[in-house]
Amino acid sequence: MFRFGVDYYPEHWPEARWETDARLMQEAGFNTVRLAEFAWSRLEPEPGRFDFDWLDRAIEVLHAHGIQVVLGTPTASPPPWVMAMFPDAYRVPESGLPATYGNRREYCPTHTGYRERSRLITQAMADHYADHPAVIGWQTDNEFGDRCHCEQCRAAFHTWLQRKYGSLDALNTAWGTIFWSHVYTDWAQIPAPLATAAPFGNGSHNPGLALDYYRFMSDTYVAFQHEQVDILRSTCPTHFITHNLMGAGYDRLDYFDLAADLDFVSWDNYRRMQWTFRPEVPPSEAALSHAVMRGLKQRNFWVMEQQAGSGGWQIVSVAPRPGELQLWAYQSIAHGADAIIFFRWRTAHFGTEQYWHGLLEHDGRTGRRYTEVKQMGAELARVGSQIAGSDVRAQTAILLDYDTRFAFQIQANNPAFHYTAHLHDIFQAFHRRNVTVDVVSPESDFAAYKLLIVPAQYVQSEATAAAIERFVKRGGIVLVTPRTGVKDETNTVVNMPLPGHLATVCGIEVEEYDSLPEGVSQPLAFDEGTAMVGRAPQARIWCDVLRVTQARVIARYTSDYYAGTPAVTANQYGAGHAIYAATFGDSELYDTLADWLLDLAGMEGGPETPEGVEWCVRWNGQERIIFVLNHTTEPKQVPLDGGYVDLLTHRVLASATLELRPHQVVMLAAERMPTGATGTSNGGAGRIAQPAQ
Numbered sequence: 001m002f003r004f005g006v007d008y009y010p011e012h013w014p015e016a017r018w019e020t021d022a023r024l025m026q027e028a029g030f031n032t033v034r035l036a037e038f039a040w041s042r043l044e045p046e047p048g049r050f051d052f053d054w055l056d057r058a059i060e061v062l063h064a065h066g067i068q069v070v071l072g073t074p075t076a077s078p079p080p081w082v083m084a085m086f087p088d089a090y091r092v093p094e095s096g097l098p099a100t101y102g103n104r105r106e107y108c109p110t111h112t113g114y115r116e117r118s119r120l121i122t123q124a125m126a127d128h129y130a131d132h133p134a135v136i137g138w139q140t141d142n143e144f145g146d147r148c149h150c151e152q153c154r155a156a157f158h159t160w161l162q163r164k165y166g167s168l169d170a171l172n173t174a175w176g177t178i179f180w181s182h183v184y185t186d187w188a189q190i191p192a193p194l195a196t197a198a199p200f201g202n203g204s205h206n207p208g209l210a211l212d213y214y215r216f217m218s219d220t221y222v223a224f225q226h227e228q229v230d231i232l233r234s235t236c237p238t239h240f241i242t243h244n245l246m247g248a249g250y251d252r253l254d255y256f257d258l259a260a261d262l263d264f265v266s267w268d269n270y271r272r273m274q275w276t277f278r279p280e281v282p283p284s285e286a287a288l289s290h291a292v293m294r295g296l297k298q299r300n301f302w303v304m305e306q307q308a309g310s311g312g313w314q315i316v317s318v319a320p321r322p323g324e325l326q327l328w329a330y331q332s333i334a335h336g337a338d339a340i341i342f343f344r345w346r347t348a349h350f351g352t353e354q355y356w357h358g359l360l361e362h363d364g365r366t367g368r369r370y371t372e373v374k375q376m377g378a379e380l381a382r383v384g385s386q387i388a389g390s391d392v393r394a395q396t397a398i399l400l401d402y403d404t405r406f407a408f409q410i411q412a413n414n415p416a417f418h419y420t421a422h423l424h425d426i427f428q429a430f431h432r433r434n435v436t437v438d439v440v441s442p443e444s445d446f447a448a449y450k451l452l453i454v455p456a457q458y459v460q461s462e463a464t465a466a467a468i469e470r471f472v473k474r475g476g477i478v479l480v481t482p483r484t485g486v487k488d489e490t491n492t493v494v495n496m497p498l499p500g501h502l503a504t505v506c507g508i509e510v511e512e513y514d515s516l517p518e519g520v521s522q523p524l525a526f527d528e529g530t531a532m533v534g535r536a537p538q539a540r541i542w543c544d545v546l547r548v549t550q551a552r553v554i555a556r557y558t559s560d561y562y563a564g565t566p567a568v569t570a571n572q573y574g575a576g577h578a579i580y581a582a583t584f585g586d587s588e589l590y591d592t593l594a595d596w597l598l599d600l601a602g603m604e605g606g607p608e609t610p611e612g613v614e615w616c617v618r619w620n621g622q623e624r625i626i627f628v629l630n631h632t633t634e635p636k637q638v639p640l641d642g643g644y645v646d647l648l649t650h651r652v653l654a655s656a657t658l659e660l661r662p663h664q665v666v667m668l669a670a671e672r673m674p675t676g677a678t679g680t681s682n683g684g685a686g687r688i689a690q691p692a693q
């Protein structure tokens with residue numbers, strides 16, 4: 001069943017309105033509603049006095065309209081009495097200045113008192129709703145994150161370190177504390193990495209200490225969540241458990257770890273927000289977030305908050321244009337969402353989010369946004385069951401590493417370097433070619449893929465390097481980019497030429513490197529005889545100067561003291577190839593590399609579509625559901641290479657060109673399978689070979 005619905009706050013509205021809301025939801029085709037994730041003060045008005053009557057009544061009204069519910073544990077926003085009970089439970093950000101009451105997420109995830117209150121409210125809700133016919137699952141807390149540096153966290157960090165290192169000797173060696181005489185002789189001396197001690201940024205702390213602290217903090221949230229998960233699993237064994245994560249950009253928690261405890265991942269997909277520098281998240285960035293969210297458990301996900309209107313706390317973002325809400329929601333589905341839950345139902349009159357617009361206006365009117373989503377509900381009523389249960393398949397994977405992300409937060413290496421942006425630069429080249437890309441963790445089995453991209457894996461374990469080596473030896477193609485293999489897991493620089501344990505596989509050694517100032521770039525020249533000769537991408541940000549040990553030179557630098565030396569190399573290793581791109585390049589570099597890598601891996605790109613038009617595939621066994629999405633404000637024409645049926649109308653497309661209106665989404669089924677298609681091939685690559693009869 002495809003889940004379609006909305007985040008609803010019955011506690012914000014008079015009870016007399018609930019019936020109207022539920023009817024309108026049903027008319028929009030909604031079957032699922034998330035409730036209660038910020039309702040702690042109504043659920044437990046004072047310590048130990050629980051009140052579920054109002055929520056029972058709200059659920060009853062919804063259920064009578066065919067709607068089932070996901071309940072949030074309300075621990076992301078404690079009522080004032082909780083914080084009054086534990087004045088030392090306020091989170092202390094890096095600044096060292098404790099949070100005060102008035103927003104949300106002000107709690108310290110280590111605080112034993114807070115954790116007890118969190119278990120008590122979770123247990124009470126679980127007991128009450130375990131057998132409720134309308135309740136299907138749980139969301140833990142809300143958007144976990146934000147590090148705490150309080151004294152309790154520092155003490156818990158000491159315990160975490162003792163378990164990890166066993167002795168102070170081992171810790172001192174691992175971190176290299178002899179530097180600046182930081183040799184610790186008592187666990188209690190070890191600080192939390194506060195800005196007060198590091199006026200020049202986190203990087204002025206010992207990198208080993210800072211990385212361990214970030215890991216510890218991530219583990220702490222995972223442990224906090226685990227206490228809720230434990231309760232929910234044992235009390236409500238038939239319910240699912242999920243959490244709403246924040247996409248590819250969020251880098252304060254190890255999302256692979258956080259997701260491990262969940263049945264599936266959910267995430268909050270906002271395409272246009274008041275605080276994004278650019279007015280809009282481009283489709284490839286949203287696609288990367290979807291890929292990351294899908295990759296956390298290698299399975300489909302939910303969108304627990306899909307944008308329903310202008311975002312806004314202080315500033316109101318540009319209104320979603322007609323068609324955009326459904327375009328963005330269909331994009332989520334195209335990339336693997338099995339549920340679309342819009343945030344939020346009706347725009348609030350009060351509170352911080354007065355201008356975070358829901359489907360309904362402030363006065364409860366059903367306007368343009370509601371009508372659009374209702375239209376989508378009618379479409380999903382026809383095709384939702386076909387979509388649910390289908391999956392996204394890829395032959396290309398990109399490695400995402402949270403240790404590396406944490407380490408780059410400590411030492412950016414170059415101010416213009418951003419790990420997520422680098423991932424996106426590469427991802428975008430494949431996205432433009434309509435090639436589906438999976439996101440994998442360093443611990444994943446890479447064997448399922450033909451092409452593996454290892455972007456700047458700065459902190460690399462020997463085990464991961466060995467797995468990459470095996471992958472290449474057995475015939476895989478790998479692309480490695482600069483700053484890979486620089487550090488071991490203690491965040492210490494390796495005592496060998498870079499890229500460390502991958503130097504042999506890549507057939508090169510980094511002799512030295514040049515960190516470029518902002519705005520400085522130089523063209524690369526591809527060697528004669530390579531397919532890319534004539535293309536001139538730019539090197540930027542970082543240039544490794546290479547010594548070739550085995551590899552073939554593909555492209556060279558053209559200026560500075562390393563002019564003429566290799567910038568892109570390819571090494572045949574076992575049955576595969578390792579490509580080293582020694583600089584962070586512009587989009588032309590990754591475009592050029594993507595074409596070549598797909599070719600090397602024996603893969604085809606997806607069908608060519610005009611700029612701004614996505615072509616995504618979900619598989620149902622051997623059958624494909626194709627989503628063609630026009631992200632532009634212009635009409636677009638997409639050439640078709642075979643016979644397709646419009647999924648909604650069941651009509652065979654008459655023409656060889658698909659005409660798309662601005663923001664239009666079309667769902668297609670292939671009239672027949674391409675010859676030789678296995679169904680396990682890459683979504684984009686599994687293209688139609690047979691024209692319609």
Ligand code: GLA
Nearest residue numbers: 142143244268305343353356
């Ligand atoms: C997040 C939260 C929601 C809401 C929205 C809009 O995604 O999970 O509670 O605050 O942002 O601000």
Ligand code: ZN
Nearest residue numbers: 108148150153
């Ligand atoms: Zn704390």
